[in-house]
Amino acid sequence: MAAEATDGLPRRFLQPFLLLSLQRDGTSYGYELYETVKSLGLSVDLAAVYRCLRAMQQRDLVTSQWVSSLAGPDRRLYSLTSAGHDAARAAASELAAARDGLIAALEHFEAQRGAHP
Amino acid sequence: MSLSAASPKSDALAALYWRSEILQVMYWLRGEGFGDVVDPGLIERFLGVDAAIGMTYLDRLVEEGYLVRDGDWFVLSEFGLERGAREFGEAFADLTKPSHGECSDDCWCHASVDEAEACVAQRLGHSHGHGC
Numbered sequence: 223m224a225a226e227a228t229d230g231l232p233r234r235f236l237q238p239f240l241l242l243s244l245q246r247d248g249t250s251y252g253y254e255l256y257e258t259v260k261s262l263g264l265s266v267d268l269a270a271v272y273r274c275l276r277a278m279q280q281r282d283l284v285t286s287q288w289v290s291s292l293a294g295p296d297r298r299l300y301s302l303t304s305a306g307h308d309a310a311r312a313a314a315s316e317l318a319a320a321r322d323g324l325i326a327a328l329e330h331f332e333a334q335r336g337a338h339p
Numbered sequence: 340m341s342l343s344a345a346s347p348k349s350d351a352l353a354a355l356y357w358r359s360e361i362l363q364v365m366y367w368l369r370g371e372g373f374g375d376v377v378d379p380g381l382i383e384r385f386l387g388v389d390a391a392i393g394m395t396y397l398d399r400l401v402e403e404g405y406l407v408r409d410g411d412w413f414v415l416s417e418f419g420l421e422r423g424a425r426e427f428g429e430a431f432a433d434l435t436k437p438s439h440g441e442c443s444d445d446c447w448c449h450a451s452v453d454e455a456e457a458c459v460a461q462r463l464g465h466s467h468g469h470g471c
Contacts, residue, residue, distance in 0.1 A: 253371040269384040272367060288366075288424075296424065297370035 230265035236274050238313035239264060241302070244284065245310040249301045275300060283309050357396040360386050362405060365415055366424075375415040 239259045244250055250258070256271045278284045283306035288296045302310060361377075364385045369375040382393035397413045400406040405419035 251371065252367060267384070268371075268373075269381075272364065272385050273387065288370075294372075295369045296366065298367055 230263045233264070233266055233270065235264055235317075236266055236270060237278065238317055240271070240274060240278065241283065241306060241310040241313045242317075244300060244302045245307065249299050251297050251299055255300065278306070282306075354396070354399060357386075357388065357393075358400060358403075358405070360388075361393075361396060361400060362415075362419065365419075369415070375420075376409075376412045377414075378412050 236259060239262055240255055243255055243258045247254075252271065252275060253268075255275070256266075256268050259266060259271065275284060275286075279286060282303055284300050285303050286298050286300045289299045290296050361382060364382065365375055365377055368377070377397075379390035379394040379397060382388060382397065383390040386393070388396075397406060398408075400419070401408050401413065404416055405422065406413045407416045
């Protein structure tokens with residue numbers, strides 16, 4: 223049977239990826255965050271990123287400010303709050319645990335397939 | 340109808356809330372280089388408000404002078420740009436700082452008795468909550 227095509231990583235990774243992106247970069251504009259999570263293989267649209275950032279702001283994980291620009295319209299610049307930094311560390315741990323769990327599961331099934339070809 | 344769980348329940352506050360939300364999306368999209376034109380479908384995708392409901396608020400913003408309608412599209416007016424930018428820094432500071440997972444200090448229900456009753460009724464019906 224041919225492998226099933228995927229649309230990228232599940233959307234539930236959006237918030238962890240946004241947290242970790244902001245942790246790495248310090249501050250980011252919305253579209254930069256969208257480009258980052260897309261480049262990581264996440265299957266989301268711009269509206270999902272906007273809504274997630276709003277939800278994160280409501281939960282006090284991120285803060286944002288309008289930044290004036292002489293060259294164009296004002297832009298919204300996002301950064302992590304103290305709670306957001308805590309959440310980013312937790313997200314990193316959860317992603318690492320998920321990675322280890324997936325690797326262990328794959329090795330288990332690979333070993334079973336080897337034993338029962 | 341699927342208004343956001345954070346949206347207020349009375350018509351007057353709902354109108355203020357959605358005015359702020361719609362203008363914020365439009366400012367955000369404009370700042371990110373996507374122009375300043377929206378339609379009800381885009382409002383639905385970004386804010387989770389049904390397109391039909393979003394249309395009524397878009398029309399209201401046209402009446403108030405924030406937006407100009409061009410066929411099926413809505414664009415920020417000069418007034419909307421100037422007034423909106425100022426209001427975001429001042430009057431909307433509290434209104435744009437929504438709620439909640441549980442009813443909290445900044446819940447809309449603290450605005451009036453009617454809001455409090457509506458919030459209780461809504462919470463008995465289903466829980467608030469945000470996620471992404």
